[in-house]
Amino acid sequence: MEKHDFKQVLQHTPFHVRVEELSLMKSWSPWNGYQVARVFDTLAAEYFAVRSSCTVFDVTPMEKYRIKGPDALDFLNRLVTRDVSKLKPGRVTYVAWCNDEGRVLDDGTIFHLGDDGYRLCAQHHQLDWLMISSLGFDVSIEEETHDVAALSVQGPTSYSVLCAAGISGLEELKPFGILNTKIDDVDVMVSRTGFTGDLGYEVWVDPRHGITLWDAIFSVKERGLYDIKPIGLDALEMVRIEAGFIMPGDDFITAETAVRADHDRSPFELGLEWAVSFDKPYYTGRRALELEKSQPAKRRLVKLSVEGNKEPTDSFLYDAKNGQRIGAIKTNIWSPILKSNLAMADIDYKNGEAPTEIWAEIYYQKELEWKSTWARCEISDKPFWSNKRRSQTPPNRV
């Protein structure tokens, strides 16, 4: 990494030259110390592009760590709540990890890179926690956030676009698989992963060759084959809620940042029990999680659809109209494709059971006048939106 310029608060990603060119709104947001686009032109166009064609999102700022050494797997299995001992080379898995008290510190993905060890991707900076967790393990841990650039290529035509961009071998690549290949003579790693709930890939590259990768992908558009749209954080927020993916720091406070007792969350409380294993060696937080599992659920982060067209931003939730308060909306969007208000909400359980009725009290403005209304809500056990092409192998060429 170059010397830090203190006048430049936010760094540019290797794709910034192109991003800057294409950004009409010049609407930026900081993300892990990088300057990233929130919206390129219009949010609606970017949103619909994810669901109907092919989009490119610069995912470089995501925290990345390379873990190597004889104990790398044991270290990771002690770190995370899921059993990752069966993760095969060339595969990716979703994981979350906890502090000693069994409260979630962050979530992310582990890439098994074969002889090159493992890559752990995280939402937030985790190096200190990884170093603390490495006591007693023969591992090396290196932060590679700035040494690996990545583009997330997502949407129904993403497969067709990447094939047209010259990537071969994609037809065999299953969801959560990894493919090492070349694009315009540049080494790239493609993983069939993403944050949209749709068919999609993430393409990883040496930052020095970032522009080559970008240009190779966008050449498909220039050749008039497929439309490709760069998207920003705002569109991603919409599709990730539709897909039911949680966002540490937004949907819940991570254990490291929570100050008040009981404000942090356990994986059970986030609906991640499927990623908690008690059938593996000890891991951090296990004792606390075993205890929690033996007790009735106190609360859950749920996917909530809210009736009507008023956005339930920050709304309190009640067990009846004017009833008892039982929770609050954490994040919410209007889903254009489902024509519905969708939310992530924190809900108190009673005697281990979800409330039978949930009502949101929604405050909204009409020409600067505040009004309020009640809207019935329903918990969704499944992602609000999914499409079978997400897991179809080989994907259809369209």
Place this chain on the structure above:
Amino acid sequence: MTNKTIIIIGGGHNGLVCATYLAKEGHNVTVLEARDKLGGSASKHVFAEGYHVAGLAHVIHPLNPKIVKELGLKIKKGAAIDTISLSEDGNHLILGKDSVKGGNLSADDIAAYKDFKKEFRKYAKALEPLTINKPPRLKDMDNKDKFTLAKIGWSLRFGLGTSSMREFLRVGGINIYDVLNEVIDDPQLKGAIAADAVIGHHMGPRTPTTVLTYLNRLRGETYGPPTLPQAVGDHFVEVMIKAATMAGVHIEKGARVKRIIVNDGKAGGVELTSGEERIADMVISNADAKTTFLDLVGAAEMDAMFAQRINTTRTNGTVAKLHFALNKLPEIEGLSNGEMSQRLIVAPDMRYVEHAFNHAKYGEYSEKPVLEITFPTLADPSLAPDGHHVMSVSASFAPYSIKGGWDQSRSVFSHKVLSLIEKYAPGISSHVVASEILTPKDIEQQFNVTGGHWHHGELTIDQSFMMRPVHGTAQYNTPIDGLFLCGASAHPGGGITGIPGHNAAKRILSMKGGE
């Protein structure tokens, strides 16, 4: 809860105390000691053929009287000794329990010393309810914790009374340097008391909390006067072993534990270095916390932050132990033969002690160390051949981690210590027929104590009471079910007191079904 199979790792005196208590309640207790002798740093130590010292601990206070009584320990008391602070001009200072004489003391200082000792012993006594019980948890207290807190509250408030309690709260967390400057004028007297506050710790007189470490030392005085250990036949250790054996404890020497077996978060026994596995319902470790958790259990079996907390406790020792075999008892100007059998110290003033500590901060041994010197053969002539003597010296500061390593410094430091003694006992060097220096590194290796620390970890406030060794394992039980601590790294710390072993046993006996 009776008739459990219990393994105790480490046959130091705390391990033996704990074992005896548990065996008396009908448990099937085995003590596994890695060395070929029991008693740890209280056991007789041979440093040259025919020359012994009574132990690493060469000045001891009586064990806690409650333990002595409950276990029926018949320990022969040695003669009470005073502390003599040596002066180069031969005008030494003799410090007794409440009286002090010699030197150039004013009548005011003599009175001030008496008042100071009485007042501070009161504080030490007031803390006793906290000492002899498990330190109360602050969260999820049980009745016992509430009772202990009530007792300590009562003891401080009504035991001490208003003005003493106010003074205790004022000085409890500060340094001995400031406190002594308030009450005493004589530099040598202040130096002698300050040395007592810091010896065994990585602290100088100006270090905060040195009042607390001084009170810890005075606690021993509330149990009885200091003595040179009666080493005939390793008397102290023999008494402990006898009590344990009578209670039904099974003791094995030369049985080094390689690891504590943990199944599904529960201790199930130990594996010895021989490869042999021993199954047990409960494992109690008298080893220090780092050895127990990081070496014997392994960080992987614990939560990451807990392992980190254990790993970052301060456990580096600061005292070297030197042993000299002498073909003749040296003469110290101004000391009678009887006075030679007292505890002699070199700590002429507080600045001297602080300067000695300064070196330790930067990974150096003290150019002018603080010394504690005894002649154990004056209490027990059998420790050396006829007419010969041994001299036992604790030299501060000799930090565990030293620039360039101890291999290149050990003989230089040893020489420095002897040259310093030579100033008070001219010609002593020519009588040395053999010698040994145990740096904290050597103590770590030979006595299986991480860092070679006297107390298995610094006795600072952040490593005391309900935070000793760290919170999460401060009540003798550990995050691993069925695994307990009973050694000096647990509350209330080191010294030959038996208290950690007693408290651990009481804790275990009060838990229902292993809780």
